[in-house]
Amino acid sequence: MLVKDIMKTDVITLTANATVEEALHLLQKNHIRHIPIINESNHVIGIISDRDVRDASPSFLEEHNNRGGILTRTIKEIMSTPVVTTHPYEFFEEVASIFYQKEFACLPVVRDKQLVGIVTEKDMLYAFIQLTGTHSPSTQLEIKVPDQIGGVLSDVCQYFTKRNIKIVSVYSYPDPPKDVVYKILVFRIQTMNPMPVVKDFQNTDYQILYPYWEDNHEF
Amino acid sequence: MNSKQTAFIYTEEFLHYSFHEEHPFNQNRLLLTKDLLEMSGALCQDQIIEPQLIDEKWLYAVHSNDYVEAVKQASNGQEIDQHKYGIGTHDTPGFKHMYEASLITASGSLEACYQVLSGKVKHALNIAGGLHHGFPTRASGFCIFNDIAIAIQYIRKNYNLKVLYIDTDAHHGGDGVQQCFYDDPNVCTVSFHETGRYLYPGTGKISERGIKGGFGYCFNFPLDAFTEDQSYLEVFKESIESITEYFKPDIIISQHGVDTHALDPLTHLHCTLHIFEEIPKIINKLAHKYCDGKWVALGGGGYDIWRVVPRAWAQLWRVMNDDQIFEGKINLDWLDKWNKLAPFPLPLRMARL
Known part of the structure; x- marks a missing residue:
């Protein structure tokens, strides 16, 4: 998935001569937290966050007559400068690492020096929701498999093919987090009746993590 | 027993809604239920109403033209786009005459509404209905046409009444019915189901509350795997009573999936027959308190068709009919007849388990 697939293209911007008051107004009106600052050539020359603006704003506890001066400053x-930006053809997971490492949550997207989009923490989370497949009717199966070469994933997938079940999404995570021996494969599959395929897996070395009921003999 | 109060919608044609022998959705459970009721003397012939086949236009109140067309084609054995229409999948395979079978199923639910709204009866039951997963443009989760959404549209368009929809199937019916009325303040959808963390379809979170004008008219109660009677009923009773008081419906439509039972092979809730006695009693009381008795009950999921479904739906009918439940031993003739065909011994008592 590329940045261009998850970015917003209708970017709200300001120029460097705009006032603090204008910025404050834009942030509130559009429910956004970042505004890229551009010049007349549509180059990104700075960025402000709602925190920058709030730090610069007079306290609402302060007397009214002092407020005017500050709000008209430019x-x-x-603004913060220089600006960390990304490119529309960058991978979206790279954006996640930048957010994680730099501890901020917004990147203007720049191509040929032109501002073409913006990607925020929220777009990132939306992309992750899509990845997990929870947006489409499906059953979740988690399968613990050995982390090794040998066609493990393709072997696991065969069981779904055999039952004519569509895979809505798949991702994997290490289990336990630092162990290199096993991985959990998380599938969302398009069926309301996973029992036949769950039974198929019971005869294999793959371990299904799924809510198991106790033996029925208690009834 | 007041035979004028309650209609039991039934035709042999309901049994044609059948994917294949091994498929968990098996409408022979209708036969088992009806048989149990008749042999127990709880269902009189004059209460059984054969549904009138509905005009096709009612399908279009919910479904798209090309989807209805695709169902017709699959019904004639033609190839259709499996991915686009969801027919031919593991869950919802195509079968001969599936269009007719789905149409008569939906007709049953509309007939139930007609019986109640024309004042012929107070309550009507269509155990063939309750196919809550059907999408406007595709089949999903064993459901082809969404008879519930069609019935609600029928009520909204012909009678302009406020509809309270109560869904007690273990699977969230949100992709179908909830979605159809998500922005409609005149249709309040309430669902009690196993959490979608593992279970199909994965929706039904408490945060799904409706949108636009319909915000606040959608309620979801996801329950953890292995939830038992006491917790289930506590959640159900308390919430449905306050929601009904808040919404003040003109009519109640309820979906009675009985796959919440511990023996059900597809889900992980751990309830017993007891909740299938209590749920109808609570709804019945609310229907009389707020809707002058107007109540349409429908079937739904339920995949242990031998030990669970017949008894559960028999209790539902019994409550609708005379606000009583069956107690004690199960009818012996019924046991004799069906034990021969059942893959495991049938229960001997109506209650428990």
């Missing part, structure tokens, strides 16, 4: 004085 964005140029408070």
Whole structure:
């Protein structure tokens, strides 16, 4: 998945001469937290976050007559620069690492020096929701498999093919987190009746993590 | 027993809704239920109403033209786009005359609404209905046409009444019915189901509350795997009573999937027959308190068709009919007849388990 697939293209921007008051207004009106600052050539020359603006804003506890002066100051004085940006053809997981490492949550997307989009933490989370497949009617199966070469994934998938069940999504995570021996494969499969395929797996070395009921003999 | 109060919608044609022998959705459970009721003397012939086949236009109140067309084609054995229409999949295979079988199923639910709204009866039951997963444009989770959504549209368009929809199937019916009325403040959908963490279809979170004008008219109660009677009923009773008081419906439509039972092979809730006695009693009381008795009950899931479904739906009918439940031993003639065909011994008592 590429940045261009998850970014927003209608970007709300300001120029460096805009005032703190304008920025404050834009943030509130559009429910956003970041505004890229551009010049007349549509180059990104800075960025402000709602925190920058709030730090620069007078306290609402302060007397009213002091507020005017601060609110008319320019964005140029408070914007962060230079700006970390990304490219539309960058992988979306790279954006996740940047957010994680740099501890911020917004990247302007720039191509040929032009601002073409913006990607935020929220777009990122939406992309992850799509990856997990929970947006489509399906049953979740988690399968513990040996982490090794040898066609494990293709072997596991055969069981779904054999039952004519569509795989809605698949991802994997290490189990336990630092162990290199096993992995959990998480499938969302398009069926309301997973029991035949669950039974198929019971005769294999793959371990299904699924809610198991106790023996029925208690009834 | 007041035979004028309650209609039992039934035709042999309901049994044609059949994917294949091994498929868990097996409408022979209708036969088992009806037989149990008749042999127990709880269902009189004059209460059984054969549904009138509905005009095809009612399908279009919910479903798209091309989907209905695709069902017709699959019904004639033609190849259709499996991925687009969801027919021919593991869950919902195509079968000969599936269009007719689905149409008569939906007709049953509309007939139930007609019986109640024309004042012929107070309550009507169509155990063939309750196919809550059907999408406007595709089949899903054993459901072809969404008879519930069609019935609610029928009520909304012909009678303009406020509809309370109660869904007690173990699977969330949100992809179908909830979605159809998600922005409609005149249709309040309430679902009690096993959490979608593992179980199909994965929706039904408490945060699904409706949108636009319909915000606040959708309620979801996801229950953890292995939930038992006491917790289930506590959640059900308390919430459905306050929701009904808040919404003040004109009519109640309820879906009675009975796959919440511990013996059900497809789900992981751990309830017993007891909840299938209590759920109808609670709904019955609410229907009389708020809707002058107007109540349409439908079937739904239920995949232990021998030990669970007949008794559970028999209790539902009994409550609708005279606000009583069956107690004690199960009818012996019924046991003799069906034990020969059952893959395991049938229960000997109506209650328990």
